[in-house]
Amino acid sequence: MAITISIPTALRQYAGGNAEIEVEARTVGEALERLTTTHAGLRQHLYHERGTLRNFVNVYVNDEDVRHAQGMETPVKDGDSILIIPAIAGGAPAAEAEVTPSVEDLAALSNDEVARYSRHLIMPEVGMRGQRRLKAASVLMIGTGGLGAPLGMYLAAAGVGRLGIVDFDVVEESNLQRQIIHGTRDVGRPKVASARDRLADINPHVNIETHETRLSSENALALFRDYDVIVDGTDNFPTRYLVNDACVLAGKPNVYGSIFRFEGQASVFWAQADRGRGACYRCLYPEPPPPGLVPSCAEGGVLGVLPGIVGAIQANETIKLILGEESGSSPLINRLLLFDAWRMRFRELKLRKDPECPVCGERATIKELIDYEAFCGLTPPAGVAAESAEAKPEEISASELKRRMDRGDDLQIIDVREPNEYEIARIPDTTLIPLGQVTSRMNEIDPARETVVHCKMGGRSAKAIDALKQAGFKGRLINLTGGITAWSNDVDPSVAKY
């Protein structure tokens, strides 16, 4: 029986670039077994060494999570779709009173505001009641990047009374392809300052509060306390889990969005430990992927318009939460929306609260915020750190490499970036072997010669060296510190930086 397995973008490189693969199978387990037999590279991304499915990978048959069916034994029939949904760097609605006080207590609109919001006011679903609720509401946006840009602009335009923005970053030229809240003249300015100016220009009736800080376990609960709705526009796993846990502990709705290349996810997590409402992010993904397994947007790229669409969906959901149940809208609670911009397809999956969830479950064990860098494996325990320091590859700086090349030393330089990156910029006299192929093409590297390995920043080349050593490569391997970016900075500024 033919079953279609949809392969997520992040894993397609391990499945011969295919978006969909058809297999014959009677159960989910059998289908995945067939898939990982024909595409062996996928196996380590889907399964632990002990053979169980990894925690940051969810498998759906049609729109049902197999964890809520019979797991790997879940039967499949001809025409069924199996979806593999990995985590990507992202109940019933609450009682109304918690988001906003009763309408009678809300501030009235001025004549200027009536004129500005007239297209909302004549919609019965919003009306004067809804617009006054928007004016009384407060929203905290985590991040003013790709997702935060449309989100902030639409929330300001819609008349949300108080908007908090948290960001510690500075506007860079490479942000402008998608972060439309910032302009060319803002390059080099703090993002919160640039965003504040743009939002104030869109709507001077909005009270904008800037928090130029990195969201942390120390400040999150105090920050969240003053806002009705929290919107997650982050791009990394530690902050995503931090936002989730802080929202659960503070009882705030968490409007979630995440993006990678041309795929997006959105949902509304509204889980309070003591009230049993919707699922939270941990109910969906109990654990983050190990560092480096899921590429970030900085590594993998992102279609500029994608965060525009996903961020606008987050703005839509935020406005609906503020307007409340009376507006007749259905929030994205316990529903995970998947968007594929390349195939222009939306899919919706059911989410269920996990009674065993460590933060929102019945016997929750997480009662306060933890160290999320450590949770995501980014700061290994001291013993492990010492061990990996020993295993750290030999390194060379860009200027030292240039000196040695000029001196005529016998070096082979292996570039482990992707072919499209090689098209953008390259170091002369290098051989391109993308990271995913270094072990299978190991015979192209001469172990008798000294080998310098490089990538964009130095991270992937360190991984390549590690993989080569593990595969039994005996030659001398040296990592180019800072990659081609350092080469451009220190040796040859004509090499484009990207």
Ligand SMILES: [Zn+2]
């Ligand atoms: Zn949960």
